[in-house]
Amino acid sequence: MDKFIYLDNAATTNVAPEVLDKMIPWFVTNYGNPSSIYSVGRTAKKAVENSRRQVAEAINAKTNEIYFTGSGSEADNWAIKGCVQANSEKGKHIITSNIEHHAVLDTCKYLEKHGYEVTYVQVEENGIISSEKVLAEVREDTVLVSVMMANNEIGTIQPIKEIAAGLKEKKIIFHTDAVQAIGAIPVDVNDLGVDLLSLTAHKFHGPKGTGVLYIKRGIKIDNLLHGGGQERTRRASTENTAGIVGLGAAIEKAVNEMPVVTKKISNIRDIAVNRILEEIPHTIYNGDIEKRLPGNSNFAFRFIEGEGLLLMLDMFGIMGSSGSACTSGSLDPSHVLLAIGLPHEIAHGSLRLSFGIDSKLEDIDYIVETINKVVTRLREMSPLYEDYLKNNPTEV
C-alpha cells in the first residue's frame, strides 16, 4: 500500500470524474466542428455556448464577455499584449507587481524590449501588494495595470477591489490573473471592478489546456491569435469543445461547492501548518497567515535545499513543490520568496504544500512525521546546520 499524498493542487488538480464524464461525448460522438452548419457541428456550438454561460454565471459576467483560450498563460499574454497594443495612442506604461506569475512578468519583460515601460511594484513582506503603492505609480501614459488576485506560491490574496476602485477614476485598464482564485475565494468581476481576468480549468478539477479571458464590454483589445472567426472573431482556433465543456462543468461545480469545500481544506491545512511549525525547529512560514488561499501553505526549512527535500518526500509518497533554484531551472530561487525578503539560502529551502479536495485529516500525522524525518535527515547532512550547531552549542 504505497502512499499517494498529493499536496500540489496549486500546480494542477485531477479532473473530477463527473467533469470527465461530461467531456467524453465531445471527443467521440459529437466531435463536429462548432463552426460547421450540420447537426454535429451545431450541437457542439451549443455545448460551447452553454459552457460560456456557466463561466459567465460563475464570475458574474455577461456571456459575451467570456472568451475561451488554450490556457491561463495565453489569457495573460492576450490581456497584456492585446491591451497595450490596442491602446498605445494613450501611452506605453504598464504597472504590475514583482510577485506575478511568469506568464505576466515575462510578457512585461518582452514588451520592455519593444518600447514599453514597466513599473514593478515591490510587494510587502507579508506577501500582499499595497494598493496605495500601485496607485501611486499611475502616470498620464499608464495604459494597463496587471495585479494577480492571489499568489501561486505563497497564496496571498491581493487587494484587487481597492486597486480597481482607484484605477476606475483614472480610466486605466485593469487586468487580474485569477488562476489560483477560482473555486478558492469568491470571484465576481462586477464587485471587483476589473476589466480583464484570466482563469484556467485545470486548477479547479477541469482539464488542462483550457482557459478563459474575461473582457469587459467596451475594452479595446487586439487579437493575439489571428485566423478563423471563432470566439466572435477575437480568438482564432477551432474550439476545444471537450475542454470547454469540461471547464464549464468544473467552474460551476467549483463555485457551487466552494463554501463547504474550502472550509474543509483550510481546516486540514491549518492543523498541518500548526503542527509543522511546532514540531520542526528553524521553520519559517512564508506569506500572510490570514489573507491567504484556503489550500496554500509555504514553509522555509533552514539549512536544507528544496529539491532534495521534494525528492525525498516523493520517496515517501508525498508530492509538494519548492521555490529552490534547482526546481526553478534557474540559478536563483523563487522570485516571490526573494521579493518578500527571504535571503537566497533560506529561499532555497522552501516547500509549498497546497491542499485540495482529496486531502485527508487522517493523513496529517503521516505528513508531519515524514517531513520532520526528511528535514532532520537532510539537516544531518548539511554543513550549514553543522556550522549553526557549533555557533549555538546550547541547542541539541
Place this chain on the structure above:
Amino acid sequence: MYSDKVMDHFSNPRNVGEVEGANAVGQVGNAKCGDIMKIFMKIEDDIITEIKFKTFGCGAAIATSSMATELVKGKHIDEALDLTNKAVAEALGGLPAVKMHCSVLAEEAIKEAICNYLREKGVDIKTYHKCDNCCRG
C-alpha cells in the same frame, strides 16, 4: 530526470558525516547559490584511509558528493587529484546538463581537501607534481 544510480546515491548516500581527527578538510560552493560541499579525510602516508562528506544542496549535489567519496576512498592522493567531474558524472550514469556543475563542485571539494592537507604538510603546492592548477587560492 535522474538516473537510477543518482537516485540510489541520493537516497542512500555513502560516507555521510564527519571524520574524527580529519587531517584534510575542504569546503566549496556557497549557500547563496544553493550548494555547499564539505569533505573530511584522514590521510595516512598519502593514502586516503577515511573520507566523509556533508552537503547542502540538491539531489545531484548529494549524489555527486557520495560518488566522489567512493571513487577516491583508499586511493593515493595523486590518484585522487586525477579525479575529474566527468568521471563522477559517468560513474553516476550521467547527470542532466543543468546539474553538471554539481559534479564540478564534487571534484573541487576533493581537491580542496587534499590541497589543504598538502599545505598543512608544508608542501609547496605550486611545485607539487600532481597539483598543476588543482588548488585554488
